Amino acid sequence: MKLYDYGTAPNPRRVRIVLAEKGLDYELVQVDLSQGHHKTPEFLAKNPSGKVPVLELDDGRCLSESIAICRYLEAICPEPNLFGSDAYELGQIEMRNRQMEAELMSQVGISWIHGPIVAKKGVYKNIPEAKEVSDSNVKKYYERLDKEFSSAEYVAGPRFTIADITLLCSIDFAATMVDLKPDDTLLNLWRWHALVSSRDSIEM
Ligand SMILES: N[C@@H](CCC(=O)N[C@@H](CS)C(=O)NCC(=O)O)C(=O)O
Known part of the structure; x- marks a missing residue:
């Protein structure tokens, strides 16, 4: 299978x-978003939404949407389990992953869209006030997470799951590309960050 990727993108x-x-073995194919290669007819045939990631199976069928792709991967390779083993855990991990996406990643996305790097491209109308609000939401959310990590080791219970992956990718993108690094005083959040970053699977 092939994964259509863009190096710095969080999804x-x-x-x-x-x-x-x-x-799992796979071929990595870089799609240069900065050159608009995700909007070509060839790529739109793989994902009409014109976004990465896309997973192309050996028979040519394609899946997009990160979590849909990850669910497919969990189905073909159940271990290590990342989405939950029993009914409660399935619900708990889904809930936490959705919260990381809807409450943090989406706000980081607004700060990115209305930040200086995207502004230079002139693709979207730049609204600095929108970035001010989302920056503030992200910073408040970091504080909330720091409190949660005072009594929790991982995002969705006692073990590493997809919810940790979503949070890590959101924070690292926010810190490196959007100038929204969590404050050094958020020690519980940084403890969690060091814990998950030390896994063999984690690369930038
Ligand atoms: N909900 C989608 C979001 C995909 C997405 O927004 N990908 C970004 C890169 S992280 C992208 O391709 N952006 C280019 C664009 O929207 O034109 C997912 O989880 O895969």
Whole structure:
């Protein structure tokens, strides 16, 4: 199978980490978003939404949406389990992953879209006020996470799951590409960050 990727993008990184956790072989294909290669007719035939990641199976069928791809990978390679083993855990991990996406990753995305790197491309109308609000939401959310990690080792219970992968990819993208590094005083958040970053599957 092939993974269509873009090095610094947080969503394909989630899939790369899941592939590494599961030890699956695949071919990595870089799609240069900065050159608009994700909007060509060839790429739109693979994902009409024009976004990475896309997983192309050996028979040519394609899946997009990071979590849909990761669920497929969990189905073909159940171990290590990243989405939950029993009914409660399935619900708990889904809930936490959705919260990381909807409450943090989406806000980081707004700060990115209205930040200086995207502004230079002139693709979107730049609204600095939107970035001010999302920057503030991200910083508040980091504080909330720091409190949660005072009594929790991982995002969704006692073990590493897809929810940790979503949070890690959101924070690392925010810190490196959006100038939203969590404050050094958020010691519980940084403890969690060091813990998950030390896994063999984690690369930038
Ligand atoms: N919900 C999608 C989001 C995919 C997405 O937004 N990918 C970004 C890179 S992280 C992208 O391709 N952006 C280019 C664009 O939107 O034109 C997922 O989880 O895969």
